[in-house]
Amino acid sequence: MTNPIANIQRSVADFRQMDKADKKRYITDLVLNNALYILLFVFVIYTAIQKPHFLSLGSFANLVIQVAAYLPMALGIAGCIVLTGTDLSAGRISGLTAAVAGVFLQKTDFVNKMFQNLPEVNGWWIAATLLAVVAIGAVIGLVNGFFVAKFSLHPFIVTLSTQLITYGIILWFFALNGNNGQPISGLSDEYKTFVNGEMFRLGNVAVPRYVLYALLLIVIMWFIWNKTTFGKNMFAVGSNAEAAKVSGVNVFWTTVLVHTLAGAAYGYTGFIEGARSGSVAPNSGLNTECDAIAACVIGGVSFVGGTGKISGIILGVVILRLIFVALTMLGVDSSSLYIIKGAIILCACALDMRKYLVKK
Amino acid sequence: MEDFNNNPSSEEEEVQKNEEQVPKFRGLYRYVNITVKQLDMIIAACILVIVIVVAIELMDPGFTVSFNSLGGTDVAPQEQMYGDLIEEPVPPTREGYTFTGWYRDNACLVPWDIETDTVETDTTLYAGWEKIE
Amino acid sequence: MDQNVLLKMTGITKTFPGVKALDGVNFELKAGTVHALMGENGAGKSTLMKCLFGIYAKDGGQILLDGKEIDFKSSKEALENGVAMVHQELNQALKRSVMDNIWLGRYPKIGGIMVDEKKMYKDTKAVFDELGIDVDPHRIMSTMSVSQRQMVEIAKAVSYNSKIIVFDEPTSSLTEQEVEHLFEIINMLRDRGVGIIYISHKMAEIKRISDYITVMRDGKWIATDHADNLEMADIIRLMVGRELTNQFPPKTNVPGDVVLEVQNVTGLYNQLQDVSFNARKGEILGLAGLESSGRTETLESIFGIRTRKSGTIALDGKPCFNRSAHESIKNGFSLLTEERRATGIFGVLDIKDNTVISSLKRHLRFGLWLSDKSQREDTQYYIDAMRTKTPSQDTKIRSLSGGNQQKVIIGRWLLTDPEVLLLDEPTRGIDVGAKYEIYQLIIDLANKGKTVIVVSSEMPELLGICDRIVVMSGGRVAGEVDGQNTTQEDIMTLAAKYV
Secondary structure: OOOOOHHHHHHHHHHHHHHHHHHOOOOOOOOOOOHHHHHHHHHOOOHHHHHHHOOOOOHHHHHHHHHHHHHHHHHHHHHHHHHHOOOOOOHHHHHHHHHHHHHHOOOOOOOOOOOOOOOOOOHHHHHOOOOOHHHHHHHHHHHHHHHHHHHOOOOHHHHHHHHHHHHHHHHHHHHHHHHHOOOOOOEOHHHHHHHHOOOEEOOEEEOOHHHHHHHHHHHHHHHHHHHHOOOOOOOHHHHHHHHHOOOOOHHHHHHHHHHHHHHHHHHHHHHHHHHHHOOOOOOOOOOOHHHHHHHHHHHOOOOOOOOOOOOHHHHHHHHHHHHHHHHHHHOOOHHHHHHHHHHHHHHHHHHHHHHOOOOO | OHHHOOOOOOOOHHHHHHHOOOOOOOOHOOOOOOOOHHHHHHHHHHHHHHHHHHHHHHHHEEEEEEEEOOOOOOOOOOOOOOOEEEOOOOEEEEEEEEEEEEEEEOOOOEEOOOOOOOOOOEEEEEEEEEEEE | OOOOOOEEEEEEEEEOEEEEEEEEEEEEEEEEOOOEEEEOOOOOOOHHHHHHHHOOOOOOOEEEEOOOEEEOOOOHHHHHHEEEOOOOOOOOOOEEHHHHHHOOOOEEOOOEEEEOHHHHHHHHHHHHHHHHHOOOOOOOOHOOOOOHHHHHHHHHHHHHOOOEEEHHHHHHOOOOOHHHHHHHHHHHEEEOOOEEEEEEOOOOHHHHHEEEEEEEEEEEEEEEEEHHHOOOHHHHHHHHOOOOOOOOOOOOOOOOOEEEEEEEEEOOOOOOOOOOEEOOOOOEEEOOOOOOOHHHHHHHHHOOOEEEEEEEEEEEEEEOOOHHHHHHOOOEEEEEEOOHHHOOOOOOOEEHHHHHHHHHHHEOOOOOOOOOOOHHHHHHHHHHHHHOOOOOOEHHHOOOOHHHHHHHHHHHHHHOOOOOOEEEOOOOOOOHHHHHHHHHHHHHHOOOEEEEEEEOOOOOHHHHHHOEEEEEEOEEEEHHHHHOOOOHHHHHHOOOOOO
């Protein structure tokens, strides 16, 4: 089990013993089960041949940065998927929190500032804003969780409605103080530095601070998932809610907390996203939950519930980003990327189910 | 009773047999009724869609950078590859205004630096205008 | 005995990766007989039937139906050729009417488009009359009991003019009377020349109903004989491959003082009415009764996962409110539920997680994180103590056998250090050998001074291990009998008291 080389040797030995039909089936299975990896491999090789600088250190740094930006939302949404649910409101929640963070942290002397009487942006004010947006995300998550847990409503329904409600709130917010739906820009340099500030350079690409924050978040989430009572309860509820109830797990609070935690993760995503993109429009964060869900499914957080690992989620995000980075470099435009994303999600779900189907 | 199943294969066999009895799916897939063959076809179809879309895109690679002159004279769009700088177009003109440069957003708040900003996806740039007093 | 052979299966072989599930199995079914197929869980009975119905493709061997070789691709094809199966878990369109279910996929039509409802009704009624089933063909399936739905399934098989009907554990959720009715129907079908394959774990039933018995073990054919020639002990010996001298371990526990008092428990959403009884320290108390007599409801009401309208529960003289499972566990109660797969195990989680889930507090360090080491120690302790057969702690529980899963769940409860163990059908779906181990475990627990309350549908089991048996009927306590000097008839009389 522990020695991968011995494992491969054994598989090869097994393979030699099979007859022709079995060999054919074995290879078909192998190809299909790893379809996404093979596809990824092909894209990467092709891109590397076409664009040699794809294999450079800078390109690697670029990938790491992208992963760090997309990971927090995936980490949040994964909890909901473990509970056999999902969360469609993630993107809008991050959009709202990005807008709130942006407004709170606009340049003091900016002409189009939405709220004039905010305190000067310093370390404390940034920390307070971060806490506030995380709290906003958490509260919306709490609402999601409450309806899911209390009335056993399917998360699809609940989060679809919170998605729309949150969008309504975003539009209201953008209309405040005669802003009239204009994007929020003129973000203060302190805020941008706090998120985007260069830590070091990797092959000409500046690695921003939020890569470090993402690492920190991974550690926190890993701890919560694996080392806390809450984490164990989450997997128990996801695996079999009835059995969890009988076993003395508080299913209600576990469900509520999972969604709240997810909401907090989206709140944090919004905070990072605001500074990353430099300005926040009403449509910021739209559909980003699709990327997060796809990453989770690719990474083995199965829709059957109760399974998934933090390492899997990271792998899922890396794979998805790698595909998109490669395709973007090849000059595939973003409208096609949506089609590809859709196909990847369906494909990942089919692969997921395939693993669980009994072989005839 | 402990040697009830003492032959080595029976353990494995028990494991196998019980796998069979477990219902097919749980969670979100609870009502899914599908065979491996159908799944294989879905996977193959998805891969095919991805490959076709990529192939179509690769026949005409690159990103379109279009220019919205917001009331000024028209500027022709450009085709650029990922990571390229855009070629500086002839500045548009508009009566009663002076051109202040290209911006990423409609409200002309985030400027596009012709010297350093590179194309990352399909982009529309907006012309900035200042009224001549 | 020159009944003609309906079905002949010879040398059936089926291999799953790494396992030989069927190894050259022979089976022969004669017209107008009931042929019981017996074996422990995993002996290959279900796999054999799945090969017959084309759910699995067999690797080798031959199946002859009426002398012609067949190889069905699906159970639909089998049905059209007169081979039907009445499943353990009924597969029906619950929102549709009875006759819709029977004629599904082959509705009689007028002019090729309109469904001929009248003919459907008439034909359904005719089949029902023939079988003595009293059900309105217009009734919606979901409003009927499991037994009635099973009858519909049988009627459907008959309506296809089936020559062979397979019953897979048909009585597992039926009451005694319903079983009687089922047996009448089976006898009637036999008299009409239908060949019946009967799969069941219940020895008494098999002895009563079957003409022939075939025993399988480890995917191999072991023996086939006339039912009259086989005694129960013989069957068990053939099934487990060794002599089982005693079905129950010796009772060594000695009941002490009364610790648990349940008084006037009445359910809010169920039929429980004034249920009162008490249990002693170190006692094994049985709860007997027919299906839906309120046994399970009683346990679940005590444990707090069903709402009580009134009534009190006291442990050691101290009142316990037990409003939720969490609270009950804190008060020293534990409940092994009836439906192991639905409410017991966490299928996709490993043995360790399944074991420690109810006692996570024990492993909490500084109120912050869970110690992996102590979780592993506890899990290992109970794997060793109960001789759970598992490759490792990290094995997913769903890949264990029923008996071993049950041991893991009992271990989960023992870790919460309970005073009172409520066990609901602790041996359901577990093979004979593992049952003995579970009985031993129950007696050991009583020896340690725990109070054990056992609910079981199998009366011999209750009589074998319980000190006292409380009999329930129609949601009420019908009486209490001694575990040693009581017969099944006494219990049955009490169980029918309020029906």
